[in-house]
Every structure is written in structure tokens, then in C-alpha cells.
Amino acid sequence: MSVTCTEVLKLIPLYVDGELDALRIDEVERHVSDCPECLGQLEMLQRLSQAVRAQYDYQPLPDSVLARIEAATVRPLRAHPVRWFVPFAAGLAIGAAAIWMVVPGLVRKDRFAQQLVSSHVRSLMLNNLVDVPSSDRHTVKPWFQGKLSFSPTVPDLAKQGFPLLGGRLEYLEERPAAALVYRRNRHIINVFVTDNPVFGLSEVDSAGFHVRHFRFQGLEYWAVSEVSEPDLKEFEEAFVASGA
Amino acid sequence: MALSLKAVQDAKFKRVVMPYVEYGFNLALSLLQNRSDAEDAIQEASVKAYQSVWQLRGEDSRAWFLRIVRNECMNILRTRSQARGKELSFDDEIEVVDQRTPNPVEVAEGNWTRAAMNEAIGKLSIGLREVLVLREIEGLSYQQIAEVTGTPIGTVMSRLSRARTALLNQLSGGETCP
Ligand SMILES: [Zn+2]
Numbered sequence: 249m250s251v252t253c254t255e256v257l258k259l260i261p262l263y264v265d266g267e268l269d270a271l272r273i274d275e276v277e278r279h280v281s282d283c284p285e286c287l288g289q290l291e292m293l294q295r296l297s298q299a300v301r302a303q304y305d306y307q308p309l310p311d312s313v314l315a316r317i318e319a320a321t322v323r324p325l326r327a328h329p330v331r332w333f334v335p336f337a338a339g340l341a342i343g344a345a346a347i348w349m350v351v352p353g354l355v356r357k358d359r360f361a362q363q364l365v366s367s368h369v370r371s372l373m374l375n376n377l378v379d380v381p382s383s384d385r386h387t388v389k390p391w392f393q394g395k396l397s398f399s400p401t402v403p404d405l406a407k408q409g410f411p412l413l414g415g416r417l418e419y420l421e422e423r424p425a426a427a428l429v430y431r432r433n434r435h436i437i438n439v440f441v442t443d444n445p446v447f448g449l450s451e452v453d454s455a456g457f458h459v460r461h462f463r464f465q466g467l468e469y470w471a472v473s474e475v476s477e478p479d480l481k482e483f484e485e486a487f488v489a490s491g492a
Numbered sequence: 493m494a495l496s497l498k499a500v501q502d503a504k505f506k507r508v509v510m511p512y513v514e515y516g517f518n519l520a521l522s523l524l525q526n527r528s529d530a531e532d533a534i535q536e537a538s539v540k541a542y543q544s545v546w547q548l549r550g551e552d553s554r555a556w557f558l559r560i561v562r563n564e565c566m567n568i569l570r571t572r573s574q575a576r577g578k579e580l581s582f583d584d585e586i587e588v589v590d591q592r593t594p595n596p597v598e599v600a601e602g603n604w605t606r607a608a609m610n611e612a613i614g615k616l617s618i619g620l621r622e623v624l625v626l627r628e629i630e631g632l633s634y635q636q637i638a639e640v641t642g643t644p645i646g647t648v649m650s651r652l653s654r655a656r657t658a659l660l661n662q663l664s665g666g667e668t669c670p
Pocket residue numbers: 252253256279283285286287
């Protein structure tokens with residue numbers, strides 16, 4: 249055994265928090281596979297971490313507070329109040345391009361990643377998150393039939409903490425694509441699905457958004473969200489594990 | 493097709509800050525443990541973020557915004573403790589934390605309820621509760637937590653570890669610290 253229990257016990261919190269590199273992850277996993285004491289510690293911390301997330305008294309932002317914030321910041325001076333995403337919607341297509349040009353440092357070299365993030369943001373802003381609102385995979389999956397030349401996998405991930413909200417049709421690189429919409433707490437995860445294998449990107453961060461790419465059963469999947477990186481990784485793992 | 497600066501500022505704020513306002517609200521709730529104070533803090537922090545959104549240059553906007561929220565909460569807490577004639581203290585040494593080593597078997601058998609969990613989190617001192625919430629609920633990395641709280645990463649790790657130990661002891665043993 250190359251690492252001692254003392255060393256592993258120090259690594260376990262970092263393992264649970266997704267702070268270790270692949271080499272260290274491997275060390276920890278090999279050690280706990282035949283050390284019941286360290287495995288016990290690891291399972292205990294993992295259970296606590298999951299329980300805190302699942303049971304935490306997370307509060308949605310009240311509409312009244314959101315309205316106050318909008319009024320104090322972005323709301324244009326108008327006689328009639330409008331939801332903040334409505335005026336924004338019109339300007340977004342131009343706006344998104346313009347912002348990337350105006351603000352240095354936000355420019356992403358990867359045009360495709362930019363397209364994914366824009367689609368994600370647009371889906372949040374325009375309130376057109378789903379064309380087929382349903383938490384039932386047996387409703388969402390057939391809805392794409394006849395609209396796409398392929399059939400995306402739509403796993404039910406509610407038990408893993410990612411309830412399905414529905415799906416919608418998207419266009420990526422001028423080809424129809426599926427967007428599957430999941431939720432983690434109050435945050436949206438868009439999963440874009442195409443049968444177009446030309447893009448090799450794996451993980452991209454863009455101004456607070458994370459993008460993860462995975463290939464599954466012959467199709468290309470990109471998960472885009474503002475949830476944390478470990479959460480998005482967890483989502484990908486849950487998706488692949490239960491999507492079969 | 494000229495965009496006014498205000499339009500770009502609005503668009504940027506919506507894109508890089510708005511997605512995190514609800515996270516910020518929950519951070520404020522956990523720090524202040526008072527709904528109306530948390531509403532004030534998130535509003536004030538949002539206005540400050542809006543005014544300085546130009547300073548963001550492709551850096552991590554979530555950590556940036558949460559730091560603003562956190563500072564706002566600290567101002568409120570400072571005012572509160574001044575009103576009570578006490579200094580706001582973050583000193584770890586004065587925190588009484590139950591540091592018995594939790595027993596994995598007790599933990600595995602324990603049936604943790606939602607109420608017990610939230611009560612246990614609420615009992616943590618602010619310094620410990622803050623890192624726990626930033627890690628588990630806000631999903632930040634150690635490095636991001638260090639940036640938000642302005643503490644070294646080693647302190648983040650030790651506080652997180654002590655927060656978890658205290659939670660485990662509360663949840664499994666039911667023995668509470670004084
Ligand atoms: Zn061991």
C-alpha cells in the first residue's frame with residue numbers, strides 16, 4: 249500500500265468536495281477499496297454532504313424582492329411595468345454579440361461554446377425554456393419524433409436531484425437540435441443534443457457558465473448551466489449512468 | 493444599430509449577475525437568519541453589483557457577486573452588534589465547537605430529518621456556517637470560498653472540517669454544545 253491511512257484521511261474531504269486531481273482520486277479510491285476504516289470516513293462525509301444539500305432549507309427569491317431589484321437596476325423608465333426579460337429579449341440577439349465585442353476578456357475563442365451559452369441564456373431570458381413542459385420522460389422523448397432525425401436519451405433524474413422540466417427544439421450550426429431542460433435547486437441545466445460530431449470541445453467556462461460535453465449512444469450532448477462545476481459533473485455522471 | 497451604454501450594462505448585469513441573485517439571497521438568509529434583513533442585503537448588494545458590473549472582466553462572476561453580498565451582510569451584522577454594544581467577532585478561538593470524533597456507525601444508522609438538519613446548521617457559528625453554505629449550497633470551490641470570505645484556503649478547509657464535525661455530532665449524538 250503506497251499511501252497511509254493518515255494521508256488518506258486528510259484527502260477524504262478534498263475527495264468529497266471534488267478538489268482532487270485524477271491521480272489523487274485514484275489513490276484514495278484504491279486505498280478505501282481495502283481499508284474499511286477510511287471507507288467508513290469517506291461514506292460518512294459523503295452522506296453528510298448529500299444530506300445537507302437535499303435537506304437545506306433553500307428559499308426561492310420572492311417575486312417582490314426581484315421586482316425591487318429590477319426597479320433599482322435594470323428596469324427602463326416606463327409607465328407600464330414589464331417583466332425584465334421582455335425588453336431584453338428584443339435586444340439579446342444583437343446584445344449578446346455586442347457585449348462580447350464591447351467587453352474584452354469575455355471574448356470566447358470557441359464560437360460553438362459561445363453559441364451554447366447564448367442559447368442557454370436566451371432560454372432563461374425569453375421565458376421560452378420549454379416547448380414541451382413535462383417532468384415525464386415518456387412525454388418529452390416522443391415529442392421530438394418527426395422534428396429531429398435522431399432520438400435523444402431523456403433519463404429521469406429526479407431522484408438524483410435533477411428533475412426534468414421538459415424539452416424544446418433548438419438550432420445549432422443551422423441544424424435542428426434537442427434541448428432537454430433539467431433543474432438543480434432553482435438553477436436550470438440545458439442539455440443540447442445533436443448527431444453532429446464535428447465539435448470536439450469537452451469543458452468550457454464562459455463568464456460563470458459551465459459547459460460539459462459528452463458522447464452517449466452515438467449522439468453528442470452538451471450540458472450548459474450556472475450550477476457549480478462539481479454539480480454539472482455529477483449531472484453528467486447521473487445522466488450517463490441512468491440513461492441506458 | 494448603436495446600443496446605449498445603459499443597454500449594455502443592463503444586458504451584462506442580467507447575464508452575469510441575475511443568475512446568482514437567488515444564490516446570494518440564500519447566502520444572506522443563512523448569515524443573517526432574518527428574512528427582512530436578507531431582503532435588504534440582497535437588494536443593496538445587487539445595486540452595488542449593477543453599478544460596478546463594468547469591473548468584471550470575464551472573471552468568476554458568481555464568486556464576485558457573492559463577495560459583495562457577504563460584505564453587505566457583514567455590514568448589517570456589524571451594525572447589529574454595535575447596537576448591542578459588542579464587537580462582531582470572527583475569532584475561531586472563542587467558538588465552542590463540539591470536536592468529538594464522529595462515529596461512522598452511529599452516522600450510518602442515524603435518521604436525519606430536515607428539521608434537525610436545519611436546526612443543526614443554524615446552531616453553527618457564522619464563520620463555520622458561512623463556509624458550509626458556500627460549499628454545499630452555493631457549490632463553490634475552496635479557492636472561490638477563500639475569495640468570497642477573504643480568508644486563506646487553509647482556514648477555509650479547517651472551518652469546513654469543523655463545521656462538518658459539529659454537524660455530525662449534533663445529528664448523530666443529539667448532545668449539544670453549550
Ligand atoms: Zn485507511
